[in-house]
Amino acid sequence: MPIIEITDMTKKFGRHVALDRVSLSIEEGESFAILGPNGAGKTTLVRTLSTLLKPSAGTVKIAGFDAFEEPERIKKEIGVVSHNPFLYDDLKARENMAFYADLYGVGHDRVDVLLKKVGLQERAESLVGEFSRGMKQRLSIARALLHEPKILILDEPGAGLDIQSKRMFYDTIKELNRNGTTVVLTTHYLEEVEELCQKAAVLDRGALRASGTLDEIKGSATTLEDAYIKLTGGAI
């Protein structure tokens, strides 16, 4: 059984159709990329997976539960890293982590382990308001991992990160995925997809243009980029 199953999902904002009857299955343990030009519907898709947005039609099942009928059953299964880091600027890094550990009902023992994992152990006592964007991004990843989610959902996690942070982030994702965590990420970087993901879906103006293994998406094209341009060529 797929761990994520989206069936005929449509999302409208007023009269604008952001997602048009999208169906997609993601198996447990896969690392899956959602690709597409600006405005294609990637963030909308991952926000519905995070139960932050309700589809206008269709269903989203996560770990066998309907995401909107039983959201409480699935919230503990997912960790979300989005543009909004969901961090408190006037709390220190460690205090932010402790706050979320309490919220998730998990012990504080993982706080320092995770701060170390994302290379922030020396900044644990700094106010998050003083952090750079990349440091906030690192802390946001650590926060999303506190409750050891089965599924990690990331919206453009590599955007704006320096080379070291990106390496740290790639290594963390790969390690989690190797250990069984299902990863769903959106990105504009195809090298990120080739390094981190086994499968992908390509959206264009709300419609699913392709999905499958990277080789399946490549098809007869020589590179993933050629295939992507062919699938989304009409955009902009």
Ligand SMILES: Nc1ncnc2c1ncn2[C@@H]1O[C@H](COP(=O)(O)OP(=O)(O)OP(=O)(O)O)[C@@H](O)[C@H]1O
């Ligand atoms: N809250 C909202 N209200 C109205 N329209 C929205 C809302 N959120 C998204 N949209 C529209 O839905 C479409 C898809 O937006 P979305 O943010 O999902 O795109 P995206 O693929 O993530 O793009 P990007 O690569 O720029 O992040 C866009 O046309 C956008 O304007």
Ligand SMILES: [Mg+2]
């Ligand atoms: Mg987006």
